[in-house]
Amino acid sequence: MSCVLTVDVGNTTTNIGLFSITRSERPSSAVEPETELLGSCILTTPDRLTTDEARIQLEQALALMPNEPIDGTILSCVVPTLTDSWRAALSFSCGVRVLVVGPGIKTGVRMNYDDPAEVGPDRIADVVAARATYGSPALAIDLGTTMNFEVIDEHGAFAGGIIAPGVALGARSLAEAAARLPIIELRAPERVIGHSTRAAMQSGVVLGEAARIDGLIDAVFEELGYSAPIVITGDGAESLAALLRHEATVDTTLTLRGLALIWQANVRHLRH
Structure with missing residues (x-):
């Protein structure tokens, strides 16, 4: 079992969830709904955010959740100016590599879209879940x-x-x-x-x-x-x-669960 911290930064709110995941023995591209939400938190998304501010928000959110060792983190952010701050905060506070949903991510879902890179990360997570x-x-x-x-x-x-x-x-x-x-x-x-x-x-x-x-x-x-x-x-x-x-x-919990499933689908890839 692994614990993954999921962060979905939307235009209005930022949702954070901690999931336990039972890993599948199937290929890494396979997505299995073997997840359990251990805790969650909803924050207001600001117009601007420094890395230190993101760290403070993250650590306050984690204080509301079970104290479990975090094996991985995954970030979905539709506000480009906030992506770097959240990625740095997750890396510093959790001490693990941060997976950011974007082009090249493994989902196991075929994208019949003219330009798959245009599809927002939250939309991808919803599709997967x-x-x-x-x-x-x-x-x-x-x-x-x-x-x-x-x-x-x-x-x-x-x-x-x-x-x-x-x-x-x-x-x-x-x-x-x-x-x-x-x-x-x-x-x-x-x-x-x-x-x-x-x-x-x-x-x-x-x-x-x-x-x-x-x-x-x-x-x-x-x-x-x-x-x-x-x-x-x-x-x-x-x-x-x-x-x-x-x-x-x-x-x-559809979007956050989708992020957890995407992390699961990419975990072997991250270890190489």
Whole structure:
């Protein structure tokens, strides 16, 4: 058994998770869902971060988790200016080589994308975890600053996806663009037809997001020619899943688990 520390730096939040992994005897490119989350922590992602600041945040996060020896670390970062700081902090605090998800990483998943280097590391992690956990085909939906659809086809390949503004970004843009509209709480209203400005905005933003997701799911399945299990992760996943017409599984650790699985797939490669 190994322990791996996973760090997913997003535009809004940074998620940290400690996993125990039972190694597979299959080739290193094989990904096995033999993981257990031992502890996790969510931080706010700042605009800028020094290596020392990243070290402080990391050590505070580790203090909230079981005191287990760390065998490896893996970093997913969609904010390029923060990558070096987090990589240096992980290397210093954990004393092990840091694997950064990017071009050349081993995933065991064929990427049917015009330029695989364009696919964000968090999206890759979602694909790996969704395929390992839910099989092929599968559809992963990640809610955050952006809303990402990741499509795994019936052959287990990454078929592509959809990127759209996230629900919080949509609400913020609406309030910023229209002077008389307020910032609203992101929750579903009691009825579709709002009887106040806030309720009307909640209907348009929250119920509208659910309707958009349902519509995109229908379009994806129509284009594929078959349906697939749906898994939702990210900010407000449970609340939004309850509003969908489609049945969906909420998996809050999907991205971090995908990072742990990618580390497992690369561990032999790192030792050479």
